[in-house]
Amino acid sequence: MARSVWKGPFVDGYLLKKAEASRASGRNEVIKTWSRRSTILPQFVGLTFGVYNGHKFLPVLVTENMIGHKFGEFSPTRFFHGHTAADKKAVRKD
Amino acid sequence: MARIAGVNIPTQKRVLVALTYIHGIGQTKAKEICTKVGIPQDRRVHQLTDDDVVRIREVIDRDYRVEGDLRREVAMNIKRLMDLGCYRGLRHRKGLPVHGQRTHTNARTRKGPARAIAGKKKTV
Numbered sequence A: 001m002a003r004s005v006w007k008g009p010f011v012d013g014y015l016l017k018k019a020e021a022s023r024a025s026g027r028n029e030v031i032k033t034w035s036r037r038s039t040i041l042p043q044f045v046g047l048t049f050g051v052y053n054g055h056k057f058l059p060v061l062v063t064e065n066m067i068g069h070k071f072g073e074f075s076p077t078r079f080f081h082g083h084t085a086a087d088k089k090a091v092r093k094d
Numbered sequence B: 001m002a003r004i005a006g007v008n009i010p011t012q013k014r015v016l017v018a019l020t021y022i023h024g025i026g027q028t029k030a031k032e033i034c035t036k037v038g039i040p041q042d043r044r045v046h047q048l049t050d051d052d053v054v055r056i057r058e059v060i061d062r063d064y065r066v067e068g069d070l071r072r073e074v075a076m077n078i079k080r081l082m083d084l085g086c087y088r089g090l091r092h093r094k095g096l097p098v099h100g101q102r103t104h105t106n107a108r109t110r111k112g113p114a115r116a117i118a119g120k121k122k123t124v
Helices: A013-025 B015-021 B027-037 B050-063 B067-084 B087-094
Strands: A031-033 A048-052 A057-061
Touching (some): A013 A031
């Protein structure tokens, strides 16, 4: 079910402050964050966030299209490396 | 023969049912259209006057997105997700379920027919 509109978008407060600070400083450095649950707001556009996926911080450059999505959507937590080749000892029984 | 919204030509059936042959119009919208144009529920397509057909066509053109336009919109929405690199886009790219369903078993609609695994033992 979608979130109620009257609540507004959810963002962790510290993330807003960090984004503003980064804007003010002018340097475009990666803002590391664990807050995968935060909504991407219009004021984040153009900044780069390092979104933690439980292993490392994946860099996410925020574009206009991403507004309204959550940070976690851009930092996959599971990696599928393919299946191992079939064991030769496994004999087919018919 | 009534031609509404491009290629759809359902006859003999009730208007309510015939309209659902158009991609993007189900029972709910068919009912809405019928009330807007003022067609009784049991009227059949071949009984419609040309004037009725024109008015149905107008209502659909004005208020609803159907057929090619609708298909294009849906395709664009999916393409947006895929270009964005978000989780849902990745699932679309891989042809796996998008809404968090299990893939250990089932998910055959998205994955297609089961592929045999080489060297897997058959039981009995």
